[in-house]
Amino acid sequence: MVSFKDESKAVIDFIADYYKNIEKYPVQSKVQPGYLSSTLPDSAPYSPDSLEDVLNDVSETILPGLTHWQSPSFFAYYQASSSTAGFLGEMLCSAFNVEPRFLIDSLSSNPEYLENNASKSNVVVDYKDWQVTLSRRFRALKLWIVIRRHGVENLMRHIRTDVDLGKQFEALIAEDERFEIVVPRRIVLVFFRLKPKHGLDGNELNRKLLDAINSSGRAFLTQGVVAGIYAIRCVVGATLTEERHMKDLWNLIQEKARLVLLQCSP
Incomplete structure (x- = not known):
């Protein structure tokens, strides 16, 4: 038996x-x-x-x-429960040696502060940003195991690695004149789009690009609208994501951009 x-x-x-x-x-x-x-x-x-x-x-x-959100090529995020968010906030307070009272409005206008000071003590953390970018990694039923087995040290290392990957991805986009960064990168969140070209509607162009990327099955991104501008949203943060996945993503985006531009050109 x-x-x-x-x-x-x-x-x-x-x-x-x-x-x-x-x-x-x-x-x-x-x-x-x-x-x-x-x-x-x-x-x-x-x-x-x-x-x-x-x-x-x-x-x-x-x-x-299934949509494999654990995949290193999943560049979107989910929302967390309020109880999970509370535990995560306590971890971040401990990780960066801050008081909870500093968690509501500290970095909303200056996310670069955290990136430049994450290795120092007494860092003020914008909990709202971290709730968004980290929440999909933590589920209420798994959180205690994550805390015990990841530890604060590994959590800090993981955050810094994700931030570095976000910076690298943003730099790749900036080097391609066909693309533009719609709003400045926010920690690990990158908003970008294909520039409108030859009278083509920019919003429709990027809808087609996003659909081409996601339908390939090789990556998953989401969309957002900023001041009426439709843009593609990439969030770095899956546990298994490495630099090679970011390069593969960028190659996929460039490949699909070429096809979309050819199809949409008059």
């Missing part, structure tokens, strides 16, 4: 293999809505299935329908 210990190990191995191979999956699901219904039996099984069968079903039917 299979023991709880054996099955637990099998589940852990399954999760570990998923993370190991996550880059093989399209970041955004390619399946049609309702696809799962055709794979389900008409009724619940009378006898329990083996764990092996369950995990095979997850691999073959569940994973293809």
Whole structure:
């Protein structure tokens, strides 16, 4: 008889293999809505299935329908619950040696202050910004494990790495005359777009570009509107994201930009 210990190990191995191979999956699901219904039996099984069968079903039917937000090529963010946000705020206070009373309006007009002083003590942290950029990494059920196993030191290192990747990505955009930064980078959030060209509508141009990027399955970005300007939004922050992923993203953006400009040119 299979023991709880054996099955637990099998589940852990399954999760570990998923993370190991996550880059093989399209970041955004390619399946049609309702696809799962055709794979389900008409009724619940009378006898329990083996764990092996369950995990095979997850691999073959569940994973293809997911948007893999854990992917290093997922450059968007989710919102956190208020309880998770509170814990995260306490961690950031500890990480940067600040008092909670300084967390509402300190960096709203000067995010560069944190980047330039993150290694020093008595840094004032803009909690609102960090809630947005870090929230998708922390879920309420996982938070305690993250705190215990990441530690403040690793959290600080991770934040600094993400900021550096955001800077590098912003620099790549600035070097290409076809693109522009819509608003200055905010920590790890980069707003950019293709410049309007030859009478083409800039908003529609960038909608097409974003759709081309996301439909490729190689990355996932989101959009935003600033003063009526439609722009593409990139947030660096997935746990597995490295410099090579940022370069791959930029190559993908340039590739799709060339195609979109060709298709839209009069």
